[in-house]
Amino acid sequence: MFVSSHSAPRVPFASLSFARIVTATTVFAALAGSFVAPAPALAKTPPPKAVLDASAVAVPDRYSADAAQQIFAAGGNAVDAAVAIAFALAVTCPDAGNIGGGGFMTVFMDGKPYFLDYRERAPQQATRDMYLDDKGKLIPGMSLVGHRAVAVPGTVEGMWEAQQRFGKLKWKQVLAPAIRYATDGFQAEPGLQQRHAAAAKNFAGKTNFDAYFSNLKAGATLRQPELAQTLSRIASDGGREFYEGRTADLIAQQMYGHGLVTKQDLIQYKAVWRQPLIADWNGYKVVTAPPPSSGGIGLIQMLKMKADLKQAFDGLELNSVPYIHLVAQIEDRVFADRQQYIGDPDSYRIPADKLTDDAYLAQRADEVKPDEVPGATPVKGGLGDSLPEKTQTTHFSVVDKWGNAVSNTYTLDGSFGSGVVVDGGGFLLNDAMDDFETSPVAAGAPGATANDLNTVAPGRRPLSSMTPTILLQDNKVSLVIGTPGGSRILTSIFQVMTNLYDFGMTPADALAAMRFHHQLLPPKTIYFEPYHPITGELADQLKAKGYTLEGQSFNGDVQMIRVEGTKPEPAADPRGTGVGRVMP
Numbered sequence: 001m002f003v004s005s006h007s008a009p010r011v012p013f014a015s016l017s018f019a020r021i022v023t024a025t026t027v028f029a030a031l032a033g034s035f036v037a038p039a040p041a042l043a044k045t046p047p048p049k050a051v052l053d054a055s056a057v058a059v060p061d062r063y064s065a066d067a068a069q070q071i072f073a074a075g076g077n078a079v080d081a082a083v084a085i086a087f088a089l090a091v092t093c094p095d096a097g098n099i100g101g102g103g104f105m106t107v108f109m110d111g112k113p114y115f116l117d118y119r120e121r122a123p124q125q126a127t128r129d130m131y132l133d134d135k136g137k138l139i140p141g142m143s144l145v146g147h148r149a150v151a152v153p154g155t156v157e158g159m160w161e162a163q164q165r166f167g168k169l170k171w172k173q174v175l176a177p178a179i180r181y182a183t184d185g186f187q188a189e190p191g192l193q194q195r196h197a198a199a200a201k202n203f204a205g206k207t208n209f210d211a212y213f214s215n216l217k218a219g220a221t222l223r224q225p226e227l228a229q230t231l232s233r234i235a236s237d238g239g240r241e242f243y244e245g246r247t248a249d250l251i252a253q254q255m256y257g258h259g260l261v262t263k264q265d266l267i268q269y270k271a272v273w274r275q276p277l278i279a280d281w282n283g284y285k286v287v288t289a290p291p292p293s294s295g296g297i298g299l300i301q302m303l304k305m306k307a308d309l310k311q312a313f314d315g316l317e318l319n320s321v322p323y324i325h326l327v328a329q330i331e332d333r334v335f336a337d338r339q340q341y342i343g344d345p346d347s348y349r350i351p352a353d354k355l356t357d358d359a360y361l362a363q364r365a366d367e368v369k370p371d372e373v374p375g376a377t378p379v380k381g382g383l384g385d386s387l388p389e390k391t392q393t394t395h396f397s398v399v400d401k402w403g404n405a406v407s408n409t410y411t412l413d414g415s416f417g418s419g420v421v422v423d424g425g426g427f428l429l430n431d432a433m434d435d436f437e438t439s440p441v442a443a444g445a446p447g448a449t450a451n452d453l454n455t456v457a458p459g460r461r462p463l464s465s466m467t468p469t470i471l472l473q474d475n476k477v478s479l480v481i482g483t484p485g486g487s488r489i490l491t492s493i494f495q496v497m498t499n500l501y502d503f504g505m506t507p508a509d510a511l512a513a514m515r516f517h518h519q520l521l522p523p524k525t526i527y528f529e530p531y532h533p534i535t536g537e538l539a540d541q542l543k544a545k546g547y548t549l550e551g552q553s554f555n556g557d558v559q560m561i562r563v564e565g566t567k568p569e570p571a572a573d574p575r576g577t578g579v580g581r582v583m584p
């Protein structure tokens, strides 16, 4: 077992309580020899009471649902199930599920909220201008494909931290389903084959992607023996094996001479427990992602500004032109703030409290005008994103019958990450470096970013939009929600929550409803999705209002669980192949 030098004692909860009982018994037995006393009743912790009718998951594929079911059947809790799901998806959803990427986990355990940041970090040798040529121009694709796109992965450390702190089962048990899928193989869905084909074209001649994934065909069985070995090493030696053991050596070898991640970077990698962002909204506590995600701040801002604008929204039909126009103005302000104020909290003091403050948001909401021509008043906030079409990330939601919950979003960033597979390790590495501002321009120049918040720097975590969220009512889980989608993550979650709470839809209808995306830049642009395109009269009216309509290939894959009384109601986005399953 690799011993971590940096974090809280890694004693599993179960063995800790066992150790305590042994000590108490031993001390009592020793004392009993010296004098006679009535045997006191040994303090026993009563087993936790089930508060829900069942456990439940909403996950991106059936394999990960089966993995969770196995874990719950063995007595595992929501964190055990979440960790088993994450490792299973690293095998069965290789485009997004991962051990070579990173993410965020929002946890509600024994009545308390937690947030684990296992986001990737820039390697120590990374520099601000590493993606620029000698004329200061961005080298196209360098932060997206190949070795130099790779940041130090956080997923295994994240899963290890979460499971050691909160899990009930043995670490090995939660890895078992993933090892089985890697050894025996799994069958890809047609959607995965399509995403594979697009990625393979992208990586052709640039990475070793094909050597590992050319057999990925819908319906065919894909076995991943090297990945099975890697997972087995991690299972038997613990999570730090990935950072200090043979797996770390394989990653360093893969990077050597091509990429920047070294063994030292891996040894130094730490997942961080942060205070989750918590806001009061609509009678709920919204527990969500703090920086380095921009998503939690943005989601809270959207929800609160919409509530402040109740009068303006009253009576408006969902997704009508005036409705979209008000939401778009809210989004302009959210993305302006995101650009100007949010980055890695370990490098900067991020004013999360100020940005989610009621008075501040009331004042920002006041700037929203139903009759204003789109883009008429510039909203401050710098460059914004150019909205790259990045898929994939993946999200899953879990509740257990004891009332605990996990909302987890993790990512390789682009679909199949950087396309670089660790030779001998059998897993893909991320292209998280592209989430930095890779093309910094001197402040003041045309198109300049407002600041240095998200430029590349050694050890820094890139800005993210991932927003794993839990809603509590009376300190009980009411909703677990999240999605992939880059900057569309927060706007998608906002829309589904609005559908649920403002329009009273069922979870299935709330997910199926049309979604659109808008952010500050490009200006006046409403993105629509293939699942529910904006056409006909609505399209004409939006154009007449001054908006440009732009199609996008993807607008999220929301996995959520609503809890009604004691009944969990999982629901998977009809846009994907997700599974909502109740597990009695």
Ligand code: DON
Pocket (backbone or CB within 6 Å): 390, 391, 392, 393, 394, 411, 413, 414, 435, 463, 464, 465, 466, 483, 484, 485, 486, 487, 489, 554
């Ligand atoms: O951290 C982020 O915000 C992005 N790397 C997430 C990318 C993503 O969601 C792509 N998925 N569709």
